[in-house]
Amino acid sequence: MARNTLSRSLHDVGLAAWFGGTLANAIALNSAASEAGDPSGTGRVVNTGWNRWAPVNAVAIGAHIIGGIGQLGANSDRIRTQRGVAGMVVAKAVLTAAALGATAYSRVLGKKVSQHHNVPASSGTTPAAATPDDVAKAQQQLALLQWGVPALTGALEVISSFAGEQQRFSEVHKGVMDRILR
Numbered sequence: 001m002a003r004n005t006l007s008r009s010l011h012d013v014g015l016a017a018w019f020g021g022t023l024a025n026a027i028a029l030n031s032a033a034s035e036a037g038d039p040s041g042t043g044r045v046v047n048t049g050w051n052r053w054a055p056v057n058a059v060a061i062g063a064h065i066i067g068g069i070g071q072l073g074a075n076s077d078r079i080r081t082q083r084g085v086a087g088m089v090v091a092k093a094v095l096t097a098a099a100l101g102a103t104a105y106s107r108v109l110g111k112k113v114s115q116h117h118n119v120p121a122s123s124g125t126t127p128a129a130a131t132p133d134d135v136a137k138a139q140q141q142l143a144l145l146q147w148g149v150p151a152l153t154g155a156l157e158v159i160s161s162f163a164g165e166q167q168r169f170s171e172v173h174k175g176v177m178d179r180i181l182r
Contacts, residue, residue, distance in 0.1 A: 007070025014064030015160065018057060018099075019153035025053055026146035030124025039120035039128040046124035047114040054107060061103065068096070078167075083178040085166055092159050099152035106145045109138040 033046035078085050112135065113119060119135050120128040125143035127136035 004070060004074040007067045007074060009067065010063045011067025011071055012160065014060045014062070014067055015153060015156055017060035018064060018103075019150055019157060021053055021057055021060065022103075022146075022153065023150040025050065025124075026150060030146060033121070034123040034126075039122065039130065040118040042123065042128075043113075043119035043121040044117060046121065047110075047117055047119070050110050050124075051114055054110070057103070061100070065096075068092075082166065083182075085163075088159060088163055088166065092156065092163070095152055095156050095159065099149060099156060102145055102148045102152055106142060106149060109142050109145070112138045113142070 029046060029049040033042045033049070036042045036045045072079070072089070075085070079089055080086075116132065116135055119132070120130040121139065122128045125139050125146055127139045131139065
């Protein structure tokens with residue numbers, strides 16, 4: 001097997017940042033923003049934090065996708081010949097599409113919230129009594145999505161580990177032999 005360190009690194013580091021950054025913001029930023037002192041300060045802090053994260057997240061996602069495309073090219077023979085690899089690739093593609101969709105929708109909702117920079121809020125995803133209705137609705141959806149994106153990207157991390165295990169010589173040999181004998 002040829003080395004493909006650059007594409008593997010882009011894939012893995014991009015995914016790690018996408019997963020870890022989103023999880024950290026859900027756990028820390030969204031709740032810590034409530035310490036700002038008043039509801040408008042909470043909205044300002046959380047909007048500033050997520051708006052700073054968005055371009056970094058976009059770069060991480062781009063790196064992951066570019067690395068993933070490189071991995072597909074580097075492993076095209078295994079995808080065709082090793083039993084189980086094509087199914088894993090399909091599962092990863094479906095999960096990646098779901099994570100991209102959830103991330104994009106989160107950003108759309110986040111922009112709706114951040115248009116009201118100092119919007120009153122109890123926390124990053126909990127509206128205050130004075131929060132405008134459209135923003136409150138977006139925050140309620142973000143309360144679910146803040147966990148959905150890390151769940152999907154975490155599942156991608158697990159499947160990526162499984163993909164790495166499929167590259168062990170014993171697994172490649174077994175998978176190719178299974179494909180030939182069937």
